Amino acid sequence: MRFLPLQIGERWFAARWLEAWLEAERDQLVLWIPVLLGTGIAAWFVLPDPASWTGYMLGGAGIAAAGLILPLGGRTGRLLMIGGIVAALGCGLAWWRAERAAAPVLARPAVVAFTARVERVDALAARDLIRLRLAPVSRADLPPRVRVNLPSGDVPLGIARGAVVTLRARLMPPPGAALPGAYDYRRVAWFDGVGATGRGFAPVTLVTSGERAGADLRARLSGHIRDRLPGAGGAVAASLATGDQGAIPEETAEAMRRSGLAHLLSVSGLHITAAVGATMLLVLRLLALSPWAALHWRLPVIAAAAGALAAIGYTWLAGAEVPTVRSCVAALLVLAALVLGREAVTLRLVAAGALVVLLVWPEALVGASFQLSFAAVVAIVALHEGARVGGWFAPREEGGGRRLLRGLASLLLTGVVVELALLPIGLYHFHKAGLYGALANIVAIPLTTFVVMPLEAAALLLDGVGLGAPLWWLCGQALGLLLWIAHTVAAAPGSVAALPAMPGGAYALVIGGGLWLALWRTSVRWAGIGSVIIGLGWTVATPAPDLLITRDGRHLALRTAAGTALLRERAGDYVRDVLSEGAGIDGELPALDDVAGARCNADLCLATARSGARVLATRSGYFVDARALNRWCARVDVVVSERRLPVGCRPRLLRIDRPVLERSGGVAVTFSPPRVRTVEHAGDHHPWINPPTLAPTPSTTDRRWRGRRAAGRDRAGRFDARRTTASPPLR
Known part of the structure; x- marks a missing residue:
């Protein structure tokens, strides 16, 4: 028999209403597990020190304990218990990941000569640079992993992953954010294990060659595509196929960002879906040519297995970035649902993908890539899961013209909703957001999905027998149209909204309100609009810094x-x-x-x-x-x-x-009003703020240069001309 106070509590109107509401939303409750996990991860990044992190986790445990004393048959108690545990787990997971990624950081800038093993090679063709991630060999005074940029002409032939090189470079600690609210590479480098960045100098000596399989396939494929399609179109084509954006000219990349088409350059859901769909269609058509196979085998299951292999292979080829991994996980879940005969594209699938990414890479939560990709997918699926919208755009018997108009209206509405979902994220991370992206995507997405990517895939296949040239020409024309759309929209008046740094509290209100609106199904969901309005009002009312x-x-x-x-x-x-x-x-x-x-x-x-x-x-x-x-x-x-x-x-x-x-x-x-904001905050004890450091041993050249500087000389050994007055004095 339960305690009397709880029996009395069940008669309270608020308790009865809460239980009734949770019962009505029972199918949606599981969607909040990744949200609560993300809340704990975000709390670790926002709170300043171990005492705060421990207090947060104890608070989550206390909420879970409070859920245990409520009636066991009610959803409220189970929700509090599971929510408290998951939120505390998120904070602990981020803490554990940060400690596990710990590596020494360079103490101060220095010019050093060292030997290192190449872990990764990224070609930045648009900047005429090669970026190397190196692991120094037998250098206890250097971090275990450094990142060095080299001019393309200084990189020896044959350099690849696994190679050993000797070079001289000017290294420095990973830089933090230049301004409050700006990109913080120091935090990103910490989780990547990079302890120093810099620029290398010629000559670079190749000691031993590296492996040519694996990661080199991506570079070779990108180079092949750019050879077939020179210029910006070829760089975009390479990005669509492999995710390699290093060759895209800056003006083209900026136009894609301003027009709301930058998501096409990152291998994500659109590209994985196209690869899986094309593979399944091809396998089904080929196997259906055999009557015996069609009668005795479950061809959809075989096609789904082939599509899964295509998704995994494409993810590996594209470098396994967060959007690609998320899309691959989602594609595998969709294929599993199809095999089991279940509904495929749902918010539960999106939640499962988010949960996998956060469990493996909790630091991805605070990155723009994770937030943009999941916000877009949640907005699309939540919109079309709604009964009213689903009824508007459901298939029906009608003429071709009406079907086309209905499809265009669906694309436009989806584009508008996605742009609204991405607007606050773009303003928070980049302080600007495109306004005409919905209109541009109506043409750009079908053009990319049904014209550019099939032509590119067919051209690559026909290149094996030397017949791909005509298709490459057609692909180039389609890409020219895509780039024309991007530049035209980007140059339109008012195409970009720019605001100063968005307050963190305002951003939390907007994101929380958006999730509340998207994940619930009863009328309570509309309360999220109030949170979004308050957050946006707070943002607009925040004055620009003087x-x-x-x-x-x-x-x-x-x-x-x-x-x-x-x-x-x-x-x-x-x-x-x-x-x-x-x-x-x-x-x-x-x-x-x-x-x-x-x-x-x-x-x-x-x-x-x-x-x-x-x-x-x-x-x-x-x-x-x-x-x-x-x-x-x-x-x-x-x-x-x-x-x-x-x-x-x-x-x-x-x-x-x-x-x-x-x-x-x-x-x-x-x-x-008077206000001063700084990048560093007193009492901030995140591990990348005061990391363990290594004092490098400078090379002979560096010691000679520093000695001349200390003596008041420049690099050539001449004394600086010291002035006691400043040009014309200020008056």
Whole structure:
């Protein structure tokens, strides 16, 4: 007999309503298992230290214990028990994965000569670079895995996975995020086991050759396709076949991103589905030619097995990235459902794919690739599982014209829903999102699925007998049309929405509301719209930062009355992109020298922000008279320098110099309301923040160069010309 308080509790209206609602949603409850697991993983990345992670897991265990004391026959108790355990498991899983991936990181930049074994070779043809992932041999002073970029002309012939090479490179620790909210490669490198990155120098000596099978097949196939189709079309064709995007020109890649067609370049559900469908159709047609086989064998089962092998092989060929693995798992589940006679494409299938990926690679949750791919699939399946939408677009007896219009309407509605689902993810990770992607995908997806990919596959098969040229020409024409669509849509006015960094809380509200809307089936689901609206309102109401400073202090972007401008005119493309994205601006940023009201010379720049705050920044490595600099510091609100400022430099609000930036990383400042956001946070104990380090032994060349620098000389041994005043003084 149960306790009396619980018997009384069952009579409460709220308890009865909750049990009735969960009973109505019983088929949807299992969909929340990967969501709760992901919540625990996200909590590990958001919370700062082991005490917080332990507290979260204990809280999950407490919720599970609370579920045990509720009536065992009710769904509420089971939901709390399972939910608490899964959420705690997610946090512990991410913690375990981070500790398991632990590897030493380079302590400081250095030029070193070393011998290493090649683990991976990636050709970045568009940048004329080869990227090598290397495992140094017999070098205890170097991390176990480093990543080096080499000019294509400096790479010896025959280099492949398993080869041993000797080279000299300038290595540095993996860089963190340049600004708050920017891409953090340091975290990605930690889970990849990469402890240093850099650039190699010629000569590179091949000590022993590597294996030519396996991973080299992808490179050879990509090279063959680019030989048949030169230019951007061939690079896109290679990406469609193998997932190798290294040869795609930057302007083409940018056009695909701005037009909402970038998902076509990553081997994912569209490509796996096409490969599986083509394989099954071919196997069925060939086996059906034999009447005996058609009568005695279950041809659909055999075709499904062939499709599964095609999915696995294609995933291996494309490099087994997260979207490809997710799509492969989903395809295998669909094939299994077809064999068992069950409904194939459901949200349960999507949940199973997400669960597999999160259990194997929990860190994938915080990556844009995982979020974009699963958001798109969840939106599509949830939309077409709805009774009303399913009724609108269900097959029926009607004329060809109406069937075509219904199909186009289905594509348009699906595209709009997918774009709405991907919009907040694009704004959070990239600070911009395409607005016309739904219209572009109406033509681009059928063109890619039913024209480009079949022509490419047939051309590759016919190349075996030397007859593929006509099909390659047709494929090139189709790809030309695809690229024309991408460039036209990308150039359309208002094609991209740009916003500054999206607050993490707003992003959580939007994603949580979207999942609530997609995974439930009763009227309670519509409460998710309120969460989405609040999150988007919070995002729009967040002001753009007035001042952005990179982690090295060399570059900044200031929002003035005339627009946002850069401190240094010669900033590189990467720095310009990061600063423009952080400022929420789609386009090139001018230099402060060209902004009305700013006063700049070779060493200093003085400008007034739109809020009225005065900002002084140094922009050269030359000596500036300390007394003159101190006088200017007293007249301004903020002083920024990549060097250590004099003790007497005391601005009214903020003093940001090298010692500050070493603790804070990149900085974003808003003057009204006053707010300062930094990349680094005090008390953050994630393992990539303060990793175990190795001090490298520099090469002889590096020691000579550092010695000349210490003596006040440049690389050629000449003394630097030190100036005591800065060009024309600021007035």
